[in-house]
Amino acid sequence: MKKLAAILLSAAMAVTLVACGGGSTAPASSAPAESAAPAESAEEAAAPAAEGDTIKIGYISDLTGATSLWGxxxxxxxxxxxxxxxxxxxxxxxxxxxxxxxxxxxAADSVSALKKMVEENSIVAEIGTNFSSCNIPMASVADEAHVPIIGTAASNELVTVDENGNLHPYSFRMCFIDSYLGTVIGNYATKTLGMKNAALFTVAGNTNSESVGAFIKDAFEANGGTLVAEEQCQEGDVDFRTQLANIGSKNPEIIFVVMNDYAKTATFAKQAREMGIECLLMGHDGWDSAQLAGEAGGALEGCYYVSRIGFNTPEAKAFGERVVAEYGGTMEAECLFGRDGVYWIKDAIERAGSADPEAVRDALEQTDVFEGLIGTLVMDAETHNPSMACAIYECKGDAFEFKEIVEAQ
Amino acid sequence: MFFQQLITGISVGGIYALLATGYSLIYSLLDFSNWSHGEFAMIGAYTAIVFSTVVKAPFALAALAGVAGGALVSFLCERFAYRRIRRNGAPNMFLMIAAMGLSNVFQQASNLIFTGQYRSYPFQLPVSTVKVGSAYIGVLDVVSLLITAVVLMALIYMINKTQFGLNVRAIANNAGAAKVLGIKVDSNIAKVFLLAGSLAGVAGVLYGMKYNVFPTMGNVGLKAFIASVIGGLGSVPGAIVGAMLLGVLETFVSAYISSSLRDFFSFALLIVLLLVKPSGLFGVDVQDKA
Structure with a gap:
C-alpha cells in the first residue's frame, strides 16, 4: 500500500515538476547565452594578461537554472x-x-566553480551565491584557499559560523540573518511607537517564526515593555479565534504577528477585528506580499511591517532601472547585491591598500560602516553577520507603502 | 471567555460535521474510508470561485454551483474508479488506495490549474459581529452554522424517513440481501456519493467564505475523519456528535492548555476511545475500522 502511495505521489510530483519547469524555462533560456559568453571570454582574456594587471572579482550564482532570474x-x-x-x-x-x-x-557546482576561479583566475574575492545551501559548503573552501567570499541573500546562520560556533574567517554576507528583524521590530515598537504592552503570535515548530518572535520579545522587554500574552498556532491553521480570545482578554496595545503566509496573516487580522480587537498589528518580512493589504480588506489599515529596503530609495531605483535598460528583464533586488558586493570589495581593497585576498579579508572584517544601495551595513567582526538599515512599510488602503528607513542597530 | 471559546468550537465543529457525515455514509455502505472526500470540499470551493470570478454569477448561484461541483466529482469518482474496483471483487483496501491516489491527483491538479495562491470570493461577505454578553459572534458564523444545521437535519430526515434512506440502510446492513429483495444497489451507492459530495461541497464553500480557498484545504478532511471515528464509523448522528465534540475539545485545549498540544489531544482522544469503546460513540460496526 505504501509502495503504491509512493508511486502515485512520485507520479504527481513528476507532473508538478514538469509543469513548473515549463513555466520557468522562458526566462532561463535567454540567460545562458548572455551569461556564458562573457564568463568564457573573460577567462580567455584573463589567461594571457599578466598577473596583477587587473583585479579579478568572482561571481557565482545560478546563471542557467530555475532561479537564474536572480543569479x-x-x-x-x-x-x-x-x-x-x-x-x-x-x-x-x-x-x-x-x-x-x-x-x-x-552546492557541488558552486563549490567547484569557486575552486576553479581561485586556482585558475586568482580572484581577489568572490560574490555570491544567494543560497545558504551553497554558501555553507563554500565557506570551508574559502577558509582553506584564504580567499574571502561574500554571500548575497544567504541568511542561514551557518553561512558564517559553523555548527560549533566557530567563525568561518573568510565567509561574509550582505544580508541580515532571519532573527535580526525581530530586534528591529521590538525596538521600533517601543522606541518609535511608544508601545508598553504587547502580545506575540508565532507558528509552533516554524524555525523562522519562533526565532524572529524570540528576538522581538528580547528587544521589547529590554526596552521596558511587557509581553502580556504569547500565543501560537500550528502550521496549516486557519482559525485563530481561540488564541485571539486569549490575547483580547489581556488588552495589548500591539500584537506582533509572525507568520510567513500572507493569507493567514490577513485571516488573523480579519478575525481579530471581528472579535473587537482594534489594536495595532505588526509583522516581519513574512508580510512582504502585494496581496496582503487587499486580502485583509481594511483589517490591517495603519499596521506596519519591517523588511528590506529594496528599490525604495531613489538611488536603488535608478540603478535597478539602469540594469533593466542595459540587460532587459525585470527589476530584481539581487542586482543591488551584485553592485554593492563589488563596491564593498573596492572599499576594502582601498582601505587595505592592496589587492591581496588576505588583506582584503581583514579589511572586510574591519568594515565600520558600508553605505550601499541595499542600505547601510554595519559589520560584526565576531559573527560576520551585518546589521543593516531596514524599511518600515505601512498599510494604506489596498497596499502597503514605504514609510521610512530605520538605521542599522 | 468560556462562552466565546464554546462558540468558536461549535463553529469549527460544524465544518467537521459536514465532512464527517460524508465519511460515515460511504463507510456504512462500502466499508472503506474515502480518503479523497476532503478534496471534494476543495473542488466545491474552487467551483464556486470559478463561477463567481469567471462566469461572474451572483454569490448564491456560485455557491450552489460549488455544491453541485463537489457532488459531481464525488459521483464520477464512484462511477469510474470505485465501482470498477468493486466489480473486480478486489479487497476494500484497494478502494482506500484508489481514494488516496485520487486525493493526490486532485490536490496537484488544483495546484497546477489555480496555483497555490490563496483565493477568496469576490463578494463583501458580512464580517460584522454581534456582541452577546462578553462574546463576539460573527454574523458569518451564525449564517454558516444555520446552513449546516438545516443541511444536517435534512440529511437525517432523508436517511430515516424516506424510501431512499431505507434502501441505503438496507444496503448498509446487508448488501447481498438488499439486492435479492430488489433494491438497486449500484444506483443507490451512486446517489449516496452524490449526497456525500454535495455535503462536502457545502463544507468547502462555507470554509472558503470563512477562511480562504487553497489547494490543500481538503486536509481538513483528516480531522473530519477522526470525528467520524469518534462518533462511530458508519453512523451519521455519531459523525455529527463526534465532530462537535472534536471542534469544542480542540478549541478548549488551544485556549486553556496550549495550541501546540491541540492535535496531540485530538489523537489521544481517538486512541483512548478506540481502546475503551472501539465502535465509537454511536458505532455499530466494530471490525475493519479505518
Missing amino acids: TAGQHGAELAIQDINAEGGILGKQVELIAMDGKGE
Missing part, C-alpha cells in the same frame, strides 16, 4: 558596477574584471 540579475548589477569603476580609473589604478561562473544553485 543573472546579480551578475548584471556587478558588471555594471565594474563598468562604472573602470570608467573612473579602476581600483588602486588597476582595471577590474568580473569572473562569473554558473553554480546552478547547487
